[in-house]
Amino acid sequence: MRDLTYASPIFLEIMPTINGIEREQEEVFIGELPIMVKSKPCHLYGLGKNELIDMGEDPLDPGGYFIVNGTEKVLISLEDLVPNRVIVSKDSAKGIIISKVFSTRFGFRARCSIERTKDGKLQLTFPAAPPSMPIIPFLRILGLKTDKEILNAFSDSPTIRSDVLYNIELDQAKSYDEALDLIGRKAAPGQAREFRLKRAEILIDTYLLPHLGTEPEARVLKAKYLVGMLEKAILVANGKMSADDRDHYMNKRVRLAGELMQDLFRYAFQFLIKDVTYQVERSVARGRRITAKTAIRPDALSDRIKYALATGNWIAGQTGVSQMLDRTNFFATNSHLRRLISPLSRRHPHFKARDLHGTHWGRACIAETPEGPSCSLVKNYALMAEVSMPTAATDDSAVIRFIRTKNVKEKEE
Structure with missing residues (x-):
């Protein structure tokens, strides 16, 4: 695909403030963000079978991957312990x-x-x-x-x-x-x-x-x-309560492509801010006049996002997060898109983490896993598994309001 990247431009509204005086607001191009195929910002989102055929697209293609430097890349879901829970x-x-x-x-x-x-x-x-x-x-x-x-x-x-x-x-x-x-x-x-x-x-x-x-x-x-x-x-x-089971899926969360891209963009944007600060300070030290457009280097943001997607080296030292999509056949593609990996090291036994747990049923496939060091640390979603997302229906405040309707008395502090 001639080293093309399917991405969308990002613009930032900047209002320079010099000596406490706000100047005219500018809209500046700060870089590009890769777009997932068939996601909401994608041109193929919501199109029917005949519409996809008319556009020259495969109507059976599931989407859910990125195109970076001419290569199809899929972000592998990460299995991790639930945050903010004891x-x-x-x-x-x-x-x-x-x-x-x-x-x-x-x-x-x-x-x-x-x-x-x-x-x-x-x-x-x-x-x-x-x-x-x-x-x-x-x-x-x-x-x-x-x-x-x-x-x-x-x-x-x-x-x-x-x-x-x-x-x-x-x-x-x-x-x-x-x-x-x-x-x-x-x-x-x-x-x-x-x-x-x-x-x-x-x-x-x-x-x-x-x-x-x-x-x-x-x-x-x-x-x-x-x-x-x-x-x-x-x-x-003191034996009054049993310890928690870390391998129970109640204590696990799955980090999908959206959350992984969010973390990557936050890291790249923070680097962009540091780069803008450096450019402004250098121009002031040399006595040069600088504008918002000249202070921002779009490559500072885009290159870091593309590098992570191209190599799979994510923030916090994680590796293998982005992988080349397996196009051997239709089943291999779907399997790759539904893959789930554990952050645990492949070099250590981790017997309990590799064991089949009762809560895997209906969530993770109990049969599909590679042989060798990655056995049971690399899993796949079960055939009918669904990943729930935090919404208003799962918000704690909604649960609290429902409990209060049942005449439950609140504990006094």
Whole structure:
């Protein structure tokens, strides 16, 4: 296809502001975005059999792929653990209980976990922070400043209160200021006190459970969320609750082409912004006059999107996401479009992840999988499987409104 790319141009409305004065708004071409064949922006969308034949197209072609540099590319669906949900697991080798959540916000994915050791210590780990920090100082910073407030935040279960009291006794910080300084000294050792305190606040607001918010107002909500994670970990450690099954499809989500392209575009657009900033700063330093059209290089956005689709090297180090569409026959094409891969490494056994699970029935084909290292890590959708998308019908607020119609009393805080 002569190295052609089926893509649509992208225009951005820019209003330059110089010395606080807004200038005339411009519409600038910033690059091209590849279009999926037979998607809504595609010219073939919604056409009937006879219309497709008149246009010289195969009416049986399923679509769902991209054309990049003259090659048909398909984005393979990724199977991953559900974001923003607490999952409790046991590490038998180390004898610890892990209560973790993949907190996801606008493409940023933060793994926040609480560990309960053999001797009952409760430790918190999250991105950009020192590992295995004691949990009590974080609860003080998040709004539960006194020992009484921390204890009252938990349920009346003697098992839970026993662990919490033990960790309160081990806590070195007994106030909000001491807790903030303790975390600051571990997060930024050797720095000035003001810098340490500011660093501790940034860690808690930005990297701890970002899906609940990144403003100081969200700290109380984060404290309640951590309390729930702690209670589940303690109950599992004491045999009062069973650990979650990570291989259950209730705890899995499928990332389709739309979400993968969204992440890729966000990454490429952020690079474009950095490139525009560099071009403007360089022109100002040289005393040159610059406009919105001269500051933007469309290749900065388009090249990164095309490179990822052409090579399969996605953001966050993922490989094999984009593959050349198998056109051996009609069945091979449909099978390739319905493929599902796991992010787990092919080099390790992962026996439990490879086992056939009861929840695969009706969702993933129990027979179609390759032999060798990829066995059961590369799957295909079942014949009649459907992937549901988040809509107004699946929104939590709609569920809450329905529950309230059944005269359910809300728990007082």
